[in-house]
Amino acid sequence: MKKALPLCAALLAAFAAFAAHAAPPAAANATAATAPTTSTTAAASNTAAPLGLELGKSKCARLAPAENHVRTGKSEWAGGDAVELKRLERFHLPGLTRVTLNCDAQDTVALITMTFDRSALDDVRGKLDARYASLRKTEASAENGYAEWAAANGSLELLYGRDGKHFTVAYWARNAKAKYFSYSGAGSKPAAASAPAAPAAAQPAPL
Numbered sequence: 001m002k003k004a005l006p007l008c009a010a011l012l013a014a015f016a017a018f019a020a021h022a023a024p025p026a027a028a029n030a031t032a033a034t035a036p037t038t039s040t041t042a043a044a045s046n047t048a049a050p051l052g053l054e055l056g057k058s059k060c061a062r063l064a065p066a067e068n069h070v071r072t073g074k075s076e077w078a079g080g081d082a083v084e085l086k087r088l089e090r091f092h093l094p095g096l097t098r099v100t101l102n103c104d105a106q107d108t109v110a111l112i113t114m115t116f117d118r119s120a121l122d123d124v125r126g127k128l129d130a131r132y133a134s135l136r137k138t139e140a141s142a143e144n145g146y147a148e149w150a151a152a153n154g155s156l157e158l159l160y161g162r163d164g165k166h167f168t169v170a171y172w173a174r175n176a177k178a179k180y181f182s183y184s185g186a187g188s189k190p191a192a193a194s195a196p197a198a199p200a201a202a203q204p205a206p207l
Contacts, residue, residue: 046131048151048171051091051099051205053109055154056173060103072100077183078176079105091205095120097166104176111180112171118160121167125158127207128169132156169207 048055060081063069068087075082080103088096095117102111116124125147132149145167149156154174160167172180 046133046151047153048132048156050112050114050169050171050207051085053101053112055109055112055151055171056176057153058109060101060107060109075102075104075110077180078102078110080107080110093120093204093207094123102176104173108173110173110176114169114171115166116169118165118167121160124167124169124207128156128158131207 049058060083063083068090069083069085072082072084074080083101083103085099085101088099096114097117098115100113101109104110128147128149132151135148135150135155137147138145143162145158145160145162147158154172155177157170157172158167159170
């Protein structure tokens with residue numbers, strides 16, 4: 001499990017790099033402008049609560065039974081625990097292979113990172129486009145794919161390599177990304193976390 005922490009830290013660093021070099025907001029806004037105004041407004045006001053864990057509000061101490069998650073250490077940049085969710089099949093989300101979570105010093109969810117098999121990319125991206133306000137994304141021909149959306153309580157990022165077998169979606173609570181960048185920018189190495197478990201659901205869990 002300890003090997004997972006450097007991997008998560010590397011993923012977060014990759015998100016930071018792609019966020020800095022992704023297509024300019026203006027280009028993305030031009031794409032978003034083609035959608036109906038009412039749809040964009042509804043997406044922009046949508047609250048992000050992947051797997052039922054509301055960003056910036058859900059308490060890590062109130063996670064599902066212990067057999068559904070494991071604490072992997074401390075999330076140094078966020079200030080709280082690092083947790084990984086187990087038994088992912090209960091979420092009924094095709095392609096979901098890993099979920100990690102970072103809690104802040106107040107024990108609330110600061111970051112949720114979800115990893116999927118590449119085969120689920122179009123489905124997941126379509127759901128995120130439909131629910132959240134698109135901010136920017138790379139060109140289809142780019143070597144690596146990056147997309148960003150806005151939620152009422154934070155932001156979302158999707159990252160994948162052209163030939164990668166997986167892709168990752170990161171859900172940042174409001175102000176969490178700035179805190180992460182500030183921490184890593186100070187010369188400290190951010191610690192990544194694993195996420196907690198949510199109740200079993202008959203229907204696919206929300207993204």
